Amino acid sequence: MTYRITLVPGDGIGPEVAEAAQRVVEATGLQVEWERHLAGQTALDELGTPLPPATLEAIRSSHATLKGPTATPSGTGFRSVNVELRQKLHLFANYRPARSLPGVPSRYDQVDLIVVRENTEGLYSGLEHEVVPGVVESLRVVTEQASQRIARFAFETARQQGRKRVTCVHKANILKLSDGLFLRTCRKVAEGFPEIAFDDCIIDATAMKLVINPHAFDVMVMENLFGDIVSDLTAGLVGGLGLAPSANVGEGIAVFEAVHGSAPDIAGKGIANPTALMLSAVLMLRYLGEREAADRLENAIRKVFSESKIRTGDLGGRATTREFTEAVLAKLASG
Ligand code: NAI
Secondary structure (H helix, E strand, C coil), X not given: CEEEEEEECCCXXXXXXXXXXXXXXXXXCCEEEEEECCCXXXXXXXXXXXXXXXHHHHHHHCCEEEECCCCCCCCCCCCCHHHHHHHHCCCCEEEEEEECCCCCCCCCCCCEEEEEEECCCEHHHCCEEEEECCEEEECCECCHHHHHHHHHHHHHHHHHCCCCEEEEEECCCCCCCHHHHHHHHHHHXXXXXXXXXXXXXEHHHHHHHHHHCHHHCCEEEECHHHHHHHHHHHHHHCCCHHHCEEEEECCCCEEEEECCCCCCCCCCXXXXXXXXXXXXXXXXXXXXXXXXXXXXXXXXXXXXXXXCCCCEHHHCCCECHHHHHHHHHHHHHCC
16 A cells, blocks of 8 residues: 655754655655645745645645654744644644663663643643733633543553553642543543553652652653643653654544754754654554554664664764664664
8 A cells, every 4th residue: 555644844953854754664665655745934934834725735635744843933923833733633632652762871761651642722722812911811721522532542542552550640739620620531531441540640749750760650641731841851761852752643634743843953964863753753654554664663763772873962972864864774674
């Protein structure tokens, strides 16, 4: 079968890591028809809009999308393309695994946990207004429907992967109505998954526990902003942003991208670490049902870390994006 994959190179280091990920996917032997579309600052510069309708349509109609990071100006300018994409295409679940890689020095070994982040509401609802000059309100929206959907996704993920426990992360002691609803809904969904243990933990305590003992967690489910922050923390626990993949999943639509941003400080230098987007491509292959290709690519990436000293600058090495990519291709070729 030939897959139609939308490739969004994105901004900054996006095109560099997207090319690397595209090359390794092709090397698995998967038949792919790539459709390139712009988004972000690059799209604004070239097409006059950060999220062209053609890009949205391609993402909607292709089998899956591999996306490089897109830049968003802070405090001013256009709305985040990512938030827009997640809301317009109802990509309600953000799946962010954090797994230690052999040969990558980090605080802990054998970390293997999953952050499931609600992707469409919370403080990212985009509902901000100025009440009077000098006073601004942001609405943190929590609905039962979205809470139920994300809780189900977390439990189904746990079930599929044979995981033992789901932890709901919240601040229901203070945000009694909104996070109270989120926690109650998670509890109710848990009843349908009796083989999976369920517990909950307050966000601040979660941050401390993660740093002291990340092995205490398995699958974690939380609202949007908590998920954003906690998944950067868990990325840090396994070696940094250059290694952290993610999937944005909706009904029949999925966008795979790294957790990291466009890294303007190193863009255009050819030194970005492509691992995070390559691992996102592994998630994409699994989503497409191409388990064998996914395993081969993941093993090739892990072997570069365990059997060689080839590392990009963020991990203390001197390899370029291209050299790292060649190393993965060589491992793929040698089986
Ligand atoms: P960032 O993730 O781009 O960079 C943070 C630090 O990590 C920088 O020092 C950068 O050089 C380093 N880094 C990130 N990825 C790396 C990689 N693959 N290899 C080596 N080093 C890497 O975060 P920042 O600077 O806060 O955001 C830059 C832009 O990216 C902003 O416009 C932001 O809105 C956007 N962004 C986009 C995301 C997306 O499209 N999914 C996610 C996060 C941020």
